[in-house]
Amino acid sequence: MRDVAIIGVSQTKFGELWDTSFRDMITEAGLKAIQDSGIKGVDLDAMYVGNMSAGLFVEQEHIASLIADQAGLNPLPCTRVEAACASGGLALRSGIMAVASGYHDIVISAGVEKMTDVVDPTPIVATASDQEWEAQQGVNFPSLYAMIARRHMYEYGTTREQLAMFSVINHKNGARNPLAQFGMEITIDQVLNSSIVADPLRLLDCSPITDGAAAVILCPAEDARKYTDSPVYVKASTQASGTIALHERKDITTIDSTVHAARKAYKMAGLTPKDIDAVEVHDCFSINGLLAIEDLGFVEKGKAGPFVEDGMTEIDGQIPVNPSGGLKSRGHPLGATGIAQAAEIVWQLRGQAGKRQVKDIEVGMTHNIGGTGGTAAVHILSN
Amino acid sequence: MRDVAIIGVSQTKFGELWDTSFRDMITEAGLKAIQDSGIKGVDLDAMYVGNMSAGLFVEQEHIASLIADQAGLNPLPCTRVEAACASGGLALRSGIMAVASGYHDIVISAGVEKMTDVVDPTPIVATASDQEWEAQQGVNFPSLYAMIARRHMYEYGTTREQLAMFSVINHKNGARNPLAQFGMEITIDQVLNSSIVADPLRLLDCSPITDGAAAVILCPAEDARKYTDSPVYVKASTQASGTIALHERKDITTIDSTVHAARKAYKMAGLTPKDIDAVEVHDCFSINGLLAIEDLGFVEKGKAGPFVEDGMTEIDGQIPVNPSGGLKSRGHPLGATGIAQAAEIVWQLRGQAGKRQVKDIEVGMTHNIGGTGGTAAVHILSN
Numbered sequence: 001m002r003d004v005a006i007i008g009v010s011q012t013k014f015g016e017l018w019d020t021s022f023r024d025m026i027t028e029a030g031l032k033a034i035q036d037s038g039i040k041g042v043d044l045d046a047m048y049v050g051n052m053s054a055g056l057f058v059e060q061e062h063i064a065s066l067i068a069d070q071a072g073l074n075p076l077p078c079t080r081v082e083a084a085c086a087s088g089g090l091a092l093r094s095g096i097m098a099v100a101s102g103y104h105d106i107v108i109s110a111g112v113e114k115m116t117d118v119v120d121p122t123p124i125v126a127t128a129s130d131q132e133w134e135a136q137q138g139v140n141f142p143s144l145y146a147m148i149a150r151r152h153m154y155e156y157g158t159t160r161e162q163l164a165m166f167s168v169i170n171h172k173n174g175a176r177n178p179l180a181q182f183g184m185e186i187t188i189d190q191v192l193n194s195s196i197v198a199d200p201l202r203l204l205d206c207s208p209i210t211d212g213a214a215a216v217i218l219c220p221a222e223d224a225r226k227y228t229d230s231p232v233y234v235k236a237s238t239q240a241s242g243t244i245a246l247h248e249r250k251d252i253t254t255i256d257s258t259v260h261a262a263r264k265a266y267k268m269a270g271l272t273p274k275d276i277d278a279v280e281v282h283d284c285f286s287i288n289g290l291l292a293i294e295d296l297g298f299v300e301k302g303k304a305g306p307f308v309e310d311g312m313t314e315i316d317g318q319i320p321v322n323p324s325g326g327l328k329s330r331g332h333p334l335g336a337t338g339i340a341q342a343a344e345i346v347w348q349l350r351g352q353a354g355k356r357q358v359k360d361i362e363v364g365m366t367h368n369i370g371g372t373g374g375t376a377a378v379h380i381l382s383n
Numbered sequence: 384m385r386d387v388a389i390i391g392v393s394q395t396k397f398g399e400l401w402d403t404s405f406r407d408m409i410t411e412a413g414l415k416a417i418q419d420s421g422i423k424g425v426d427l428d429a430m431y432v433g434n435m436s437a438g439l440f441v442e443q444e445h446i447a448s449l450i451a452d453q454a455g456l457n458p459l460p461c462t463r464v465e466a467a468c469a470s471g472g473l474a475l476r477s478g479i480m481a482v483a484s485g486y487h488d489i490v491i492s493a494g495v496e497k498m499t500d501v502v503d504p505t506p507i508v509a510t511a512s513d514q515e516w517e518a519q520q521g522v523n524f525p526s527l528y529a530m531i532a533r534r535h536m537y538e539y540g541t542t543r544e545q546l547a548m549f550s551v552i553n554h555k556n557g558a559r560n561p562l563a564q565f566g567m568e569i570t571i572d573q574v575l576n577s578s579i580v581a582d583p584l585r586l587l588d589c590s591p592i593t594d595g596a597a598a599v600i601l602c603p604a605e606d607a608r609k610y611t612d613s614p615v616y617v618k619a620s621t622q623a624s625g626t627i628a629l630h631e632r633k634d635i636t637t638i639d640s641t642v643h644a645a646r647k648a649y650k651m652a653g654l655t656p657k658d659i660d661a662v663e664v665h666d667c668f669s670i671n672g673l674l675a676i677e678d679l680g681f682v683e684k685g686k687a688g689p690f691v692e693d694g695m696t697e698i699d700g701q702i703p704v705n706p707s708g709g710l711k712s713r714g715h716p717l718g719a720t721g722i723a724q725a726a727e728i729v730w731q732l733r734g735q736a737g738k739r740q741v742k743d744i745e746v747g748m749t750h751n752i753g754g755t756g757g758t759a760a761v762h763i764l765s766n
Contacts, residue, residue, distance in 0.1 A: 001485035046622075052445075055438040059518075061510040062435075062467035065757030068624035069631070075643040077622035078758070079473050082463040084445035090462050094477060101484035102384035103620075127444040130452075135442075237486075239429075239460035241451035248452070260458040374448030375461070 003221035008037020014331035050091030084128030088338025089368030089377030156302030174325020181331030210331035255373035391420020391600035397714030433474030467511030471721025472751030472760030539685030557708020564714030593714035638756035
């Protein structure tokens with residue numbers, strides 16, 4: 001197995017990009033990542049693209065071919081990878097394997113989602129849940145995560161304020177990220193007084209509907225310094241599956257796929273949670289940010305609420321969580337999120353994160369999940 | 384790079400499977416492949432699933448998670464791969480890379496499509512073309528391939544009867560394949576008198592709408608004999624992209640992605656077209672069967688018509704093409720086709736193909752394309 005390095009990253013502005021098409025976004029992200037990496041487009045050997053549902057959002061499947069074509073990259077092998085909101089994480093992992101296998105040398109792993117071209121994205125996002133047992137019965141993602149939140153509050157005494165604090169810290173960080181969808185800070189009171197979406201979750205607990213794309217360039221670790229003075233190395237790339245439907249779980253306050261993927265990642269990297277200097281977690285809803293902190297091993301099960309409330313996840317805290325602003329503030333273009341997380345960790349490791357820079361960071365982690373945890377992907381990156 | 388072997392294969396019956404759901408089909412294919420391989424389900428390390436458009440066909444994305452769950456395989460890492468009708472070929476290739484990289488040891492690569500749960504599948508299939516420049520302008524796949532056929536007839540004198548002959552041979556083979564959708568032989572007259580779909584293509588030039596699934600089990604070549612006495616080895620796995628839209632091509636009678644993927648495959652395997660003893664080609668329409676024979680290098684450009692007419696592609700001909708019956712007779716459940724092609728070549732190499740067995744076969748090839756050739760995947764397999 002060849003070791004793999006990241007030599008270039010990019011992210012488009014995230015937001016409601018009315019003037020920018022699916023094709024425009026992914027091409028912009030790809031070209032910026034190529035520029036960032038020091039390679040030329042012709043050096044590319046293969047492309048992987050994470051995308052959840054271009055078929056339903058823009059009536060276009062076969063998007064890897066479309067992208068290769070639009071970017072002038074034919075006959076480059078291009079492959080779409082899909083695992084709902086974890087599509088980006090799996091596109092990253094597929095690219096890593098393509099390089100590790102020796103099949104390809106320089107690979108671009110990208111992610112993209114155009115969510116604002118439809119009147120109602122909610123039923124489309126709901127196709128990430130169990131269609132027959134969940135979506136068709138009228139339950140969508142806010143209500144699934146609301147049940148998880150209620151149970152977490154019941155089991156562990158997690159408070160409404162603690163959930164709110166997760167969003168507040170996200171926005172504090174995101175306000176320092178020029179590529180974030182929401183660049184404003186918010187207060188606990190604003191979260192607590194925002195509209196109810198699915199009790200106990202309110203509007204400011206929920207990640208938004210977002211257009212955007214991101215990309216990373218990978219190469220064999222031994223070649224990385226040919227292209228850049230600041231390579232970032234892939235220490236672990238893991239993935240696990242869990243039940244797609246919530247009702248099948250023994251305990252809905254733990255996401256088993258995260259636990260499995262994290263355990264494998266620490267083993268692969270030879271590290272423990274204490275070695276991680278910053279983490280980008282999948283906070284599609286505030287409660288999922290808390291679950292991630294627990295399931296990744298940063299605190300014991302049930303202790304994330306007080307941990308967040310005490311400021312331990314702020315940029316200068318014990319474990320900085322979502323320095324980018326996370327899904328809540330940076331935005332959540334489904335297929336792009338896993339790649340944007342990796343881009344953020346690379347910028348942090350390079351010391352290029354500006355006003356949101358984590359100090360003395362040597363090792364970072366990304367955590368990307370699909371649905372309510374049917375899929376989880378975990379990556380550990382280091383200088 | 385580790386060498387990779389196939390130790391188990393399966394295919395469900397292909398057809399209009401009204402009593403069988405998406406979940407049922409893929410689970411059946413997976414379990415049969417496991418039984419065929421000599422492994423146990425718990426030995427599996429990862430799964431890749433090729434599927435074009437479950438989002439539009441059955442309103443379900445995140446299908447890899449659904450399948451892992453349905454088959455009781457959690458926390459197995461499961462990934463969906465999509466490249467329109469080449470989704471199966473790329474799922475096979477992703478599985479091969481996962482084993483070659485050392486990330487995983489025993490991998491199942493499967494493919495599935497449930498196409499008959501919608502009133503009109505044509506607009507869904509059309510999302511494999513360029514939505515903005517083709518599908519939204521009213522052109523669908525029969526009409527795209529009709530233009531290719533017309534041009535091929537104009538450039539090279541290919542006749543209507545030669546196109547028909549491709550379907551006739553497919554059905555002759557498929558009538559000997561108990562898993563084929565259409566188990567009856569047809570005549571040239573029947574093809575020529577079948578309904579016009581898009582002139583010059585008639586109903587019996589077109590592959591059908593099909594439900595079905597298929598699977599293969601992969602492992603490191605060095606371990607293959609632990610599980611089976613008849614391993615099949617992956618000699619080449621390649622992929623290329625071409626323009627997604629037809630109007631962008633210099634010459635619509637050549638599918639560049641096939642040419643590129645084939646050239647790389649022969650190089651990777653150290654073989655030439657003369658070394659191939661049987662090939663499964665992507666004949667979504669009869670004309671595409673002719674293009675494949677040319678673009679894969681079995682005859683010069685423009686010569687496929689007479690070659691087929693002379694019986695050179697029959698099971699006992701110079702190069703047996705589609706012993707399974709091909710997309711026309713076996714059926715074409717989009718995401719499953721690339722895997723079913725590999726299963727057929729494995730059965731042929733093992734001598735298990737019954738009445739459609741190719742004699743003295745040592746090396747076989749599969750050729751799977753997406754859309755009108757936006758993606759092509761080529762595999763070479765041998766004993």
